[in-house]
Amino acid sequence: MTSLNRDSWLESLRASVSEISPADALARQAQGGLLIDVRDDGERASGTPAGAIGLSRGFLELRIEQLEADRQRPIIALCGSGQRSLLAAEALQRMGYRSVSSVAGGFQRWKAEGLPVALGSFDSDAAERYARQLQLPQVGEAGQLKLASAKVVLLGAGGLGAPAALYLAAAGVGQLTLIDDDRVERSNLHRQVIHADARVGMYKTESARITLAGLNPRVRVDVRNERLQSSNVEDLLAGHDLVIDGADNFPARYLVAAASQRLRLPMVYGAVERFSGQASVFDPRRGDSPCYRCLFPEPPSAAEAPNCSEAGVLGVLPGIVGLLQATEALKLILGIGEPLVGRLLIFDALDMQFREIRLPRDPGCPGCGEHAIFAGYQDIAELCASAG
Structure with a gap:
């Protein structure tokens, strides 16, 4: 012109x-x-x-x-x-x-x-980085500020924790705390996409921190190279807004479930095996929410529920379930949509089907029922040990 x-x-x-x-x-x-x-x-x-x-x-x-x-x-x-x-x-x-x-x-x-x-509310970097998210009426500047002030703890920097951490960091969650005492192995790389071949042998938490810092340097990443135990579970989870369960063993999962109940911390659950996965949300702040033990009152034996190293897993499957967990975490932080509370979402990769099962709160649940008694984290650890 x-x-x-x-x-x-x-x-x-x-x-x-x-x-x-x-x-x-x-x-x-x-x-x-x-x-x-x-x-x-x-x-x-x-x-x-x-x-x-x-x-x-x-x-x-x-x-x-x-x-x-x-x-x-x-x-x-x-x-x-x-x-x-x-x-x-x-x-x-x-x-x-x-x-x-x-x-x-x-x-x-x-x-x-x-x-x-x-x-x-944002400098030019943040305004550009989160531009597409800021355009959503359900997010906007107020929602982005909520994300920036949120603190999420991830149990595990492996199959589920890797994709969840990547997208939570990309979305602008202010602090991510990674708990994992494992080191990167080459067999992890087909599904744990936050790691790299050059970092085999490095602590998973440190490897993940490097990737997340490169993706979004605005996000604070705290690393805890510790195994979750009865002696440290509450200290590791306290002070966060929610926990993403990426555990690969039942003792850790039961400990997280008990601690999240006591701390009134929403627990975003995910699990994978071979070609199938599942996800749900257990939110003790809601009176109608079941807890993890409403789904699994007692820990199954190792033979009944093998982990990925024993049963195998299609590489993309943890990515799908981990992204479902990240989605639920963002919804909880922003206070939008309907979280998977009282619902168990099951995914079958071979048939490419999602099924939803209603998961009501169990009045007799040993974890959150009317007569539930918290005996202590050590007792929970021993319960899981006896089942294994």
């Missing part, structure tokens, strides 16, 4: 759209008008007019009705210099909004006139 054509185009827009000064925009906002900052997320990171709603120009027509369905409410569009807001205002007029105006001079003039500015 030549400068002459561009000027002509701007003049035609100005003829059809009302332009107002930043001061007038502020006054209309005070009277109930909706001020929309149509700049991109990265541009708004340095600040936005106080009280303005951020909605990028490219998504305006798609999302404006979710934001404001009342066609009579006054809407004021603002951009960086006042040109994109003219386009935005024209688009809103075409959609039937009756009282639309554009701020002449945009945010540059708004700041120059000393009008109130709210500092962006």
